Amino acid sequence: MEDIVGGWWDRLITRVAYQGHPEAAVTLAEVERTAPVFFRAMGGDAALTVRSAVGTEHGARRRWLERIAGTGDRVELAWQDARSLYLPDVIDHFPDRALNRQLYFWLMALAAEARAGTDWLTANREATARCLMQMPGLAALYRRLVAAHLKTRPDPARLHGAEAAWEEAIRAALASPNETSALPAGQAACQPVPLWLHPTPPLSGQAEAVPRQDGEAEAEEAARREARKRRRYRAQRVAEDTRKNGMLMVFRAESLFTWDEYVKVNRHNDEDEEDNAAAADDMNRLSVSADATTRASRLRFDLDLPAAAYDDTPLGPGLLLPEWHWKQRRLVEDHVRLVPMLPRDARPAGLPERLRAPARRLRRQFQALAPERTRRRGESSGPDIDLDRVVRFLAECGSGVRVGEPGLYQSWPPGERSLACLLLADLSLSTESWVGDAGQVIDVIRDSLLLFGEALSATGDAFGVYGFSSIRRQEVRFQVLKDFSERFDDTVRGRMLAIRPGYYTRMGAAIRQATRVLESQPAHRRLLLIVSDGKPNDLDHYEGRYGVEDTRMAVREARAAGLLPFCVTVDSEAGEYLPYLFGRNGYTVVTNVRRLPQVLTSLYATLTR
Amino acid sequence: MNAPVSDIVRPLADVPFYQPVAEECTLFEAAWRQQLPVLIKGPTGCGKTRFVAHMAARLSLPLFTVSCHDDLTAADLVGRHLIGAGQTVWCDGPLTRAVREGGICYLDEVVEARKDTTVVLHPLTDDRRILPIERTGEELVAPPGFMLVVSYNPGYQHVLKTLKPSTRQRFVALSFDFPAPEVELPVLMSETGIDAGRARQLVVLAGQLRRLQGYDLEESVSTRLLVYAAKLMMAGLPPGLACRTAIVEPLSDDVDTVAALLAVVDTQFDQG
Ligand SMILES: Nc1ncnc2c1ncn2[C@@H]1O[C@H](COP(=O)(O)OP(=O)(O)OP(=O)(O)O)[C@@H](O)[C@H]1O
Ligand SMILES: [Mg+2]
Numbered sequence: 001m002e003d004i005v006g007g008w009w010d011r012l013i014t015r016v017a018y019q020g021h022p023e024a025a026v027t028l029a030e031v032e033r034t035a036p037v038f039f040r041a042m043g044g045d046a047a048l049t050v051r052s053a054v055g056t057e058h059g060a061r062r063r064w065l066e067r068i069a070g071t072g073d074r075v076e077l078a079w080q081d082a083r084s085l086y087l088p089d090v091i092d093h094f095p096d097r098a099l100n101r102q103l104y105f106w107l108m109a110l111a112a113e114a115r116a117g118t119d120w121l122t123a124n125r126e127a128t129a130r131c132l133m134q135m136p137g138l139a140a141l142y143r144r145l146v147a148a149h150l151k152t153r154p155d156p157a158r159l160h161g162a163e164a165a166w167e168e169a170i171r172a173a174l175a176s177p178n179e180t181s182a183l184p185a186g187q188a189a190c191q192p193v194p195l196w197l198h199p200t201p202p203l204s205g206q207a208e209a210v211p212r213q214d215g216e217a218e219a220e221e222a223a224r225r226e227a228r229k230r231r232r233y234r235a236q237r238v239a240e241d242t243r244k245n246g247m248l249m250v251f252r253a254e255s256l257f258t259w260d261e262y263v264k265v266n267r268h269n270d271e272d273e274e275d276n277a278a279a280a281d282d283m284n285r286l287s288v289s290a291d292a293t294t295r296a297s298r299l300r301f302d303l304d305l306p307a308a309a310y311d312d313t314p315l316g317p318g319l320l321l322p323e324w325h326w327k328q329r330r331l332v333e334d335h336v337r338l339v340p341m342l343p344r345d346a347r348p349a350g351l352p353e354r355l356r357a358p359a360r361r362l363r364r365q366f367q368a369l370a371p372e373r374t375r376r377r378g379e380s381s382g383p384d385i386d387l388d389r390v391v392r393f394l395a396e397c398g399s400g401v402r403v404g405e406p407g408l409y410q411s412w413p414p415g416e417r418s419l420a421c422l423l424l425a426d427l428s429l430s431t432e433s434w435v436g437d438a439g440q441v442i443d444v445i446r447d448s449l450l451l452f453g454e455a456l457s458a459t460g461d462a463f464g465v466y467g468f469s470s471i472r473r474q475e476v477r478f479q480v481l482k483d484f485s486e487r488f489d490d491t492v493r494g495r496m497l498a499i500r501p502g503y504y505t506r507m508g509a510a511i512r513q514a515t516r517v518l519e520s521q522p523a524h525r526r527l528l529l530i531v532s533d534g535k536p537n538d539l540d541h542y543e544g545r546y547g548v549e550d551t552r553m554a555v556r557e558a559r560a561a562g563l564l565p566f567c568v569t570v571d572s573e574a575g576e577y578l579p580y581l582f583g584r585n586g587y588t589v590v591t592n593v594r595r596l597p598q599v600l601t602s603l604y605a606t607l608t609r
Numbered sequence: 610m611n612a613p614v615s616d617i618v619r620p621l622a623d624v625p626f627y628q629p630v631a632e633e634c635t636l637f638e639a640a641w642r643q644q645l646p647v648l649i650k651g652p653t654g655c656g657k658t659r660f661v662a663h664m665a666a667r668l669s670l671p672l673f674t675v676s677c678h679d680d681l682t683a684a685d686l687v688g689r690h691l692i693g694a695g696q697t698v699w700c701d702g703p704l705t706r707a708v709r710e711g712g713i714c715y716l717d718e719v720v721e722a723r724k725d726t727t728v729v730l731h732p733l734t735d736d737r738r739i740l741p742i743e744r745t746g747e748e749l750v751a752p753p754g755f756m757l758v759v760s761y762n763p764g765y766q767h768v769l770k771t772l773k774p775s776t777r778q779r780f781v782a783l784s785f786d787f788p789a790p791e792v793e794l795p796v797l798m799s800e801t802g803i804d805a806g807r808a809r810q811l812v813v814l815a816g817q818l819r820r821l822q823g824y825d826l827e828e829s830v831s832t833r834l835l836v837y838a839a840k841l842m843m844a845g846l847p848p849g850l851a852c853r854t855a856i857v858e859p860l861s862d863d864v865d866t867v868a869a870l871l872a873v874v875d876t877q878f879d880q881g
Binding site for chain 2: 033034035036037038040041042043046102105109134135136137138139140141388391392394395396398399572585588589591606
């Protein structure tokens with residue numbers, strides 16, 4: 001099999017004297033920011049991230065191709081798997097720059113329409129037909145793309161046997177995607193079709209022969225795809241972490257899979273037990289068999305726990321909080337110990353240079369927002385006349401109804417808004433993952449907290465900022481970054497700068513504590529803003545349903561206490577569980593993590609408008 | 610009072626066009642017959658205002674519309690004394706007029722009004738159906754024709770602004786959403802006279818853009834914006850430009866999002 005494949009590609013790649021048009025090249029970077037939005041609008045899976053087919057993180061593919069080809073020639077095609085949509089890094093197929101750019105959009109539309117289950121040619125032809133039927137504008141573009149592409153394809157009359165037959169079939173499918181036709185017999189190396197998706201999406205450097213006609217191989221492939229899907233790697237979390245190689249990366253166990261979804265984990269069967277310290281201990285070091293049906297490729301990874309010396313400073317022995325046990329349908333009292341902490345090594349610090357300009361802008365915007373909303377009518381003194389009341393007063397004087405103590409002025413007393421906001425940020429280990437050149441999620445969260453503080457201190461609204469992570473029920477770490485009573489000053493900024501990702505996400509307990517803190521604020525409207533990057537999870541049963549149910553209960557308790565819980569998440573799969581936790585209008589998803597700071601502050605302005 | 614609708618339905622020419630989506634017309638009429646106040650919730654531009662105008666005309670009722678805002682006072686609804694030539698005159702507010710004339714009082718975006726303003730609605734929305742006017746000492750009893758209708762947009766931007774449960778629970782509620790393609794298509798055609806082909810392209814475009822709601826757009830394209838785009842096309846503008854002006858730019862200020870939305874428009878209206 002390997003031989004056939006290698007030979008196929010070899011002939012393919014070396015035979016094709018690739019003629020690009022570098023002067024008209026368009027790079028993925030140029031469409032990178034518009035691509036995810038466009039792909040979603042086409043109906044593409046919102047959870048997929050868009051990636052380069054040969055980006056640094058996928059260097060393996062390029063090396064593999066180059067190895068096979070024995071040259072540096074590239075054939076870049078698009079494909080998608082359960083995590084990502086891969087697009088060519090550069091498109092220079094056509095002499096016309098606009099056409100090269102549009103090819104990116106065509107490929108995304110096609111990928112969104114692609115269905116598994118048939119052979120490569122039929123799948124591409126059918127997906128094309130579906131696209132053209134729904135999108136007349138795209139159909140016009142497609143005709144231009146095909147016309148330009150056909151000029152670069154070999155003339156079937158000059159090919160022989162299966163090769164000629166395949167070339168004919170491809171041309172026919174390109175020209176009239178609505179017409180079914182029988183697949184040619186036999187195998188042949190065809191010139192790649194840049195308008196179509198990859199015939200053999202590279203899977204960790206393996207490929208299969210194409211076109212495939214063997215039903216069994218088909219089924220096997222489908223099963224494998226299913227398995228991959230079930231594992232549900234989270235693209236954002238399987239981070240571009242350069243510190244470790246290949247699959248042996250260090251990150252939170254939950255980010256690889258969810259227990260419920262993946263069964264081949266060697267662990268104790270402890271679903272129903274109250275607590276099982278041994279099992280939990282075991283889980284600090286997990287052995288996972290990646291796929292039992294294929295070669296026993298076993299992954300092993302350690303959880304990245306910070307050394308004790310770097311640990312944060314606990315404030316007192318901690319508080320006991322209840323937790324909701326969904327199977328028993330009761331609140332288990334004193335089940336969780338929450339420890340308020342200060343980040344260690346926090347030194348007073350000014351706002352980092354790069355945030356100064358945005359901070360100034362935000363302060364101006366938020367100052368402008370504040371006074372307008374605090375107008376108070378019917379004052380006995382103030383800078384403006386309350387015309388309504390003056391008219392009424394005069395009218396009443398005239399009609400002799402009654403004349404009380406008239407308040408004929410309007411004023412803008414400070415702090416009249418009567419709004420308190422508590423920001424609770426997830427600082428669990430998953431925030432360590434990378435978001436391209438923006439650094440890690442935690443960096444974006446740090447910037448967000450700092451800018452949020454700047455903006456809110458301009459409004460004069462009361463606010464507090466806290467962070468949390470957890471290690472089982474014995475230790476929910478509640479980081480006090482800015483207490484309600486503290487000013488937003490360099491001490492606070494220093495603490496925000498010192499936050500580090502670590503451990504797990506026992507969200508319920510953190511929300512309960514935040515509720516207690518916010519409840520004691522006298523404001524009329526109290527907003528509990530939660531910034532998260534994933535599902536609730538922790539080691540001791542707090543994964544899957546248990547954690548979700550406890551968090552949901554904690555959110556309901558917050559509501560019952562008269563608070564307004566709202567969640568901002570950077571998890572693109574959040575649509576699966578957040579509506580259940582926060583209600584349909586109780587959350588928002590930030591798809592571009594880098595925009596979190598802007599989104600968070602403008603969200604605050606919108607919510608409190 | 611229990612006359613079947615057909616007796617009082619006006620000639621269709623006078624009734625503003627409204628394309629029913631589900632059972633909302635029947636429900637509204639039943640509520641009116643039973644003297645129940647109605648709450649309509651739904652995203653902006655999905656036809657709430659049009660629906661109320663349509664029903665008011667169908668039932669031959671005068672319609673008094675108030676757009677609520679946070680400076681709206683009870684006096685703005687009920688009425689106030691004005692100074693005339695040497696004397697003061699009492700002037701009914703829209704709510705009072707609707708009660709006196711037995712029409713529909715429609716409070717648009719009711720969550721924008723302050724809570725102390727909405728409490729004046731309470732005695733009108735329980736079985737007493739009365740409106741006490743403090744300043745004149747009057748107490749009006751609403752005639753059978755009177756109906757109170759309120760609407761709001763429950764999007765997440767408004768989580769801090771909700772109705773008090775005690776206000777909410779006085780209404781029967783209808784939930785609106787953007788209409789399905791087969792409803793939106795005739796709406797576009799009859800509102801603007803656009804041909805079926807381009808109307809369909811606009812409706813499919815709307816479907817594509819509505820997938821972005823909650824991800825890239827706070828709220829996605831409304832029927833109202835589609836109507837605007839169709840009108841610009843009818844005025845002779847090229848479709849791409851019409852969509853850009855009426856749909857893409859109103860939806861987002863973010864440069865990248867705008868670029869992506871334009872690419873989506875291109876999938877429906879080719880610009881060569
Ligand atoms: N079912 C429908 N039948 C006829 N026209 C409709 C319908 N739905 C929407 N429209 C069109 O959409 C436009 C906007 O509707 P309307 O003004 O009623 O929205 P709305 O829901 O009141 O919005 P907002 O919450 O912003 O006030 C109408 O002018 C009309 O052209
Ligand atoms: Mg309206």
